[in-house]
Amino acid sequence: MMRLRIRLVLTIVVLLASLAIVAAGPPEEAFWDAARAGDLDKMKQLVTEGVDVNAPTRYQATALSFACDKGHLEVVKYLVENGADLNPKDSFYEFTPIGWASFNEHVEIIELLLEKGAEGADLVLSMGVRNNNSRMVAAALKVEGLDSAAVLQARQQVKSVDDSAEIAAMLEAVEIEVPETTAVAVAPELLASYVGNYNNEQIGLALEIRLEDGNLVAQATGQPSLGLTAVSDARFDATEVPNLSISFSGRGGLIESATVHQGGQDLPFPRVTETAEAPEAQETAPAAEELKTETAAAPEPIARGPQQNWPTFRGVQASGIADGQGAPTTWDVTSGENILWKTPIPGLANASPIVWGDQVFITTAISGANDDTFRTGLYGDVDSVDDESEHTFKLYALQRTTGKIEWERTVATRVPGAKRHLKSTQANSTPVTDGKRVCALFGTIGKLACYDMKGKSLWGADVGILDAGWFYDKTYQWGHASSPVIYKNLIIVQADVYKDSFIGAWNLKDGSPAWRTSRDELPTWGSPTIYRGKDRDELITNGTSIRGYDPASGKILWTLAPNSEVTVATPIIANDLFYVTAGYPPVRPIYAIRPGGNGDISLADEISSSDAIAWSHDSGGTYMPTPIAYDGHLYTCANDGRLTAYNATDGERVYRQRIGGGSFTASPIAADGKLYFTSEEGDIVVATAGSTYTELARNEMNEICMATPAISDGVMVVRTLGHVFGIGEASVDP
Template sequence: MNPKTILNLILVFLFTTNLYAQDQNEIFWKAAKNNDTKTLKELLDKGIDVNVKTPYGATALMFATDKGNLEVVNLLLERGANPNIKDSFYGYSSFLWALIKNNVEIIKSMINHGADISTDEPLIYAVYGELPEVVKLLIEKGAAGVDNALLTAIRNGNSKIVSQILQITKLSDASLSKALVSATASKNESIIASLTQVGAKLPEKQESKGEINKSLIGVYKSKDESRIVTNIKESNLTVSFNGSPEYTLSLQEGNKYTLTDVSGITVSFEIVQNIPISLTVNQGGNTTQFFKVVDQPKTETSVKKEEFVDLTGKVVKPLNWPSFRGNQANGIADGQFPPLNFDATKGTNLMWKTYIPGLAHSCPIIWNDKVFLSTALSSDTTAEYRVGLYGDVEPAKDNSSHIWKMYCIDKKSGKILWEKKAYEGIPRVKRHPKGTQANSTPTTDGEYVVAIFGSEGMVCYDLKGNEKWRKDLGILDAGWFFEEETQWGHASSPIIYGSTVIVQCDRSKESFIAAYDLETGNEVWKTKREEISSWGTPTIYQGATRDELITNSSKFIRGYNPKTGEELWRLSPNSEVTVGTPISHNDLIFVTGGYPPVQPIYAIKPGGSGNISIADSLNSGQFIQWRTKRGGTYMPTPIAYNGYLYTLGNNGALTCYDANTGEKKYKETLKDGQAFTASPVAADGKLYFTSEEKGIIVVKAGPEFEQITINPIGEICMATPAISDGLIFVRGQHHLFCFERK
């Protein structure tokens, strides 16, 4: 046997052995999730590493903890599982997962098996979780951070845990004094009484260490756009972190301060020639520098701020809005003159509203005189989705039978022209608590209308409601990358290109992008994608020399030939969860991501080939006009309009960039908007931003921020509006609203 043959055999053996080991690991992790102690014991007896990690650094103990499987947790701990191993993405240990889940028995078991209690975190989590039994156990075991735990309990108004801490531990006079200051500030009489009973006294009023340097007051920003505001309140210097309540600062020495009612945090100012340059926050040895924002002085030669003018006119040609956010997802409707002001609660400029049953984030689309949208009706009448700013990963508990429907509505009257039942049954995949079973927006070319109903499949109708074909796309189990069994559901919408409909199906395994014949539903091409779950819709960039199909996803942003499915180029790094849709403007392609480990904004030049990624140290390259690795947004797709790129955070943080250079023009927070999921749209010098609960906010387009008005809808709004023919169409939780300009 020659050496080459021997080498090939060795490689085959190693590859096969590696696959076997991977399979065994998968079985091991799955058994931990499913409370399968029999399989776990068998694998442990065969020598599997009890702490074997997933690509994200998770262990079987983490999965068992997440599922609350106490028997499995105890088995793994007895076999040597380490409760202090942290995953490589979130940086959480199994012990912290147990504390977050408030699972008392698992927490106790981990403490007895060597869980690390030498930092403040465990005790703080136990206080936040309102777990007095765990607080008691941690303190008795010598956990660190008792002072901070007491202050946390005081700020949370938890008098029971405050009393418990005071009963089982002996605190210093200084700690009791600081606690009483905090309780007095919060005006909690029962906690004040408990502290006074154990001898706590307010500190004696000290002589002033000098007048506060008023130049310290202002706004400070870090490189990742975190924000600190300093102020003077009741003769004390205060600090607020990213909109938090104000904390009083106590001067220690020089320009170094501590927080009066929070231990372990110092704030130090850097002052050069009596001018504050920056401040540094130090918490447990971790430091972050914030630079003072300096307002530019106004001069007589300053350019006068351009006053907002609401452009009006006659619509020459009504715009079709054929897919998610219109044409190529650009969201622009110039010349359609939608209303500036409207109010569904008062009927102001309300042309009509039509009740649409079910739960859906599917956005309205428009062709000529018809509006199309889809929905999913649960037989569970209590089914709902949660709105607001939160990070829950657990799927909604709605496993009832559903009916999926497509609606066609008259644009001018709101009359339902036809409705068709596409599917009926129990959903094949669970949904995110903020999602629905009808997240995808339909698409039309004026002859056919195509809708994806998640894992139920894709259906094509003609515009009269006659079904032309349907396609099973398989199980589209998009979900949490960290634990693939946690399903959140499909959201990417279909798009039409020529005579094909293209779908991006990124899921837990075997992701793909494919094109199907619009007339027959037959597959034209299908390309496998080594991608994890994503939720953005693909976009077509139409260039002078070639068209490019752009996808936003975790491992790579990619460009394809839309006629063949051949990959043209790829780009990284990107966020681990991608939701936004790519857009194009002035021969640049814009893609954003708003989830760790990076939150990029890319301005991509079309025409690339192969891997067009650039070095971390660079902000531009051959096919990258500009990029930033921070500042990308999570849910809403950005909008590029009249030379500017606008990104919107879930919290209403609106940032404007020069689209060609990436120069930041402003970053402001939309007033009274709270949370945002829908994407912005634009028309005639106005930007429309749909808040989840507060209505639609209108902002003047351009490099200077000016919020014009907010228009109440009176319903939760998660879908992106459509604009056409002087009208704006807004989908609420229960109705489709049409507003006109009068």
């Protein structure tokens, strides 16, 4: 299975290349598609018609890259015989064709490319050892002039691979010169000053330096420990990995940064202060006493107010705030403490619940093949779930106080027009209601459906199949997820897909089209947000360019770049600012945008604010969860549970804390001075809001949780993959 994160010892891919845009017409697109599909006849036809075998995509990948990824040996042979460049390196991941073949262990292709003189034998060797593939190792070792450093690294690497005696023997049989290193004596107090945690937010990698038996040891995220040998007072070579070293620098006797030197690249890791996060290499949740769970007291409750509806993803304006709604702090699914109800729902769905009055609305998609393939966790697989069965797409209305199903409607029964990711479903978009109607969007069948509050069908609109997935290769489908929003008499859908992205509005009354605006955009997964201002209203969208529109007409108002190539978070509004984040290369920014912008409001280099931008950071943005602005702070939660709090007004970082091991996709919510964080494993962590972090409770749902909870009138509605729960200050039998 292909991995996008290559777990090599401290091997760091730095995304410095610019993303050159190449104007490619339909013949080139068809050529790349044929290479992916292994359609050799089509490729030959297109070459005859004049298509260049080395035609690059916008990321400088070629047909050879795709054929090597998919394992089409005959296509690779044809391309090589017809002059294909063996070593094109794409501008985003910096991978070559032999790299793609290595990830998928397409050994015959690897052997062919190496025989023809392709570069990358060291990568083949490392991947062969990692996958315990002796044939890949043998192919790499046959290459004349293979770097001895690569063999030394492979010898160290094989020690951590099970049942690898054959490969270990192959590596030991290679005659190489082992360079000698002369150790330098460094004062113990100076060694101790280097101990600590360092973090490069731009690439999302942490580095821990510690002392073991008087010697420095380095450990990067997800990597084994490396011994360090001093070559000067401030520079150390990795004992087991040739050509890798770490240096330390600082001022006034304080160490401020570590720099990793490898392969001609210097990667800085600023030191993490003591008030910041635990090392990213830590895989388990912090101990309870470290999070003050024993002595923590919940904030004074806010007086219960009138019911506040939760009409769309993350509530009103996606704020995620439910003050005065009686949100619970603790509950116990096993004993039934504070569990008001529990309702099973068939199928799979990541769509979040919404609440209006005494009704809870949810959607689901039921596979005809009963395929419940789903995988949580921190991983980089881009694969789709191969389920092409007929699905039943449903909308449910539940009673808020009892969980009883009031009605359920089948929106459609058909085969989805696009596949889903391993962590996705065919029902990702959260429904939306204005209290008169409830609308549900199922993007992979192109269906927008509207019902009244009693379940009567009002209308259905065809929005077109919304096929979203990996921007690099459209054959990897992940599923659409953006949720619709309601503005006055319109329902608005953000439809960022592989081709012909758009944002459009339909009339709530009858589903007729109102307006449609094209977007030059890659697939995205965040939802649009509506700002209702004194001078004008604005519709804010995330994407490779952040944009503002007139929600009444779809007219573009302003654009802001740069941003990540994959965006998932939804823009939020607080303090009369729009907060937008993203957490994928090439940049992971945080923007605090003022209303009223016009035209291109992008910042000049080295500038972090302007008339249009209150403040910004070019790193620190998070990938999956939408941030939350509450009580004067902006909180961002990374996929791995790193919580960072900023001053919402000026962007100054207040603290950083790891809230738990595991992975996070659901977005945080807040109520009555408390923050709620839901992990994929089903832990809902409750913590105090404010300038310091104190954990109040850790509630286990005992099921996978991908959806963001809703809170309204004394009930927290939590959706797991199998059930919907109503949680409140009461208890019933489990």
